[in-house]
Amino acid sequence: MAEIVGGRLDLLRKKAGLSRNELARRTGVSQPTISRLISGETKSTSALMELARELETTPAYLTGETENSSSGVLSERRHAFRGAEPEHGPDIVNVAEIDLRFGLGGALMDQEIAESHAEMRPFPRDWLRHITTSAPDQLYWARGQGDSMEPKISEGDTILIDRSQTTPGFGDLYWAVAYGQTGMIKRLRPMPDGSVKILSDNPNVPLEIAYDGELHIFGRVVAVVKRI
Numbered sequence: 001m002a003e004i005v006g007g008r009l010d011l012l013r014k015k016a017g018l019s020r021n022e023l024a025r026r027t028g029v030s031q032p033t034i035s036r037l038i039s040g041e042t043k044s045t046s047a048l049m050e051l052a053r054e055l056e057t058t059p060a061y062l063t064g065e066t067e068n069s070s071s072g073v074l075s076e077r078r079h080a081f082r083g084a085e086p087e088h089g090p091d092i093v094n095v096a097e098i099d100l101r102f103g104l105g106g107a108l109m110d111q112e113i114a115e116s117h118a119e120m121r122p123f124p125r126d127w128l129r130h131i132t133t134s135a136p137d138q139l140y141w142a143r144g145q146g147d148s149m150e151p152k153i154s155e156g157d158t159i160l161i162d163r164s165q166t167t168p169g170f171g172d173l174y175w176a177v178a179y180g181q182t183g184m185i186k187r188l189r190p191m192p193d194g195s196v197k198i199l200s201d202n203p204n205v206p207l208e209i210a211y212d213g214e215l216h217i218f219g220r221v222v223a224v225v226k227r228i
Contacts, residue, residue, distance in 0.1 A: 003043040004051075005064045010038040012055040012062075026054050049223075053130050059222075060132075093128055094120040098140040098161065098176070098183075098218070121158070131222050134164040140219065142176065142185075144227075148200040149174075149185055158225040159185060165220035168196065174221035179210055185221060 013023050020038070024031040027050040036042035045051070052059045060066045097119040121141050128139070144157035153159065153174075161176045168175060168188040175188045179198060187199040196215055198208040 003064075004037050004045065004048065004062050006038045006040045008062055008064070009034075009051065009055075012057055013038075016055055018054075023051075023054065027051055049127075049130050058130065058133065091125050092122040093125045093136045093139075095123055095136060095139045095141050095160070096120055098142045123160075131160065132162045132164075134162050138162060138164040138219075144185070144224075148202050148205045150202050152201050153185060153224055154227065156227040158227070159221055160223040160225070161219040162222045163219040165222075166217045168217065168220075172199065174224075176218040176221060178216040178218065179208065179214065183218075188215075188217075 013020070016023075018026070020034045021031050023029075024034045027047055029045060029047045029051070033042060033045065037045060048059045048062065052062055055062075058066070123141075128136070132139070140161045140163060142159045142161060144153045144155055144159055146155065159176075168190050172187045172189055174185060176183070176185055177188070177198070178184075179186075187201070189197040189199060191197060191209075194212065196210045198210055198215070200207070
C-alpha cells in the first residue's frame, strides 16, 4: 500500500479549512488515525481515495508520486475521460480485462486483448477519476490469482491497472509485470545498481531480482477491489 506524505495531507486539510475531527468525520477515518497519518507515525490507509476526494486532490499527490495538486489534476482527469463512450449510461466507463495467465509481454499482450474479445467490466466514472488521470483506454482490469500478495490482493479480487505508468520511480508500489514469461502482480523496488527487486507480500514467497531486459512492466496497479 502506498505511503501518504503527512505534510501534504496536513497542508491540504488546512487549505480546505477542516479540523482533524471534521476531516475524520467526512471520510470515515478516525481522528487518531488522521493525526498519525499527518505525523508520519502511520504511513498508509485503506481510505486513501476518500481522503483525496475530500481534499480535492488525487491519491498520487498525497503519496508523493506527482507534484500536481488538486485543481489542475481534477481538470486533467475530466479532460481525459471526456472522450469515453460508455455503454451502460453517462456515469459508467467500460474497462477491458487482462488475463494474467497469458503473461504480459508488451505488444503481444495488446494483441491478445484485441483478439480474445476481452471481457469488459463497468466502473463508475467519478471513482476512476479519483484514482488516475489516465484515459479509460489506458486502464485494464485483471483477477487476483494465487496467494503471493496476501493479504493485500487475494484470489478473485479485481485489480485495476494503469497502462500509462511503466516506470517504477517509487519503491514498493504494485505493478503488473512479466518475468520469466509469466504474468504477475508484484511490488517492485528499484535498486541503485539498476536491478529491480520483485517482492511478494506473502512472507513465504522469496524475493527475486531482475536485471536488464529480464523484466517487462505492463502498468501500475492503481486500485484493488476486494471480493466480498
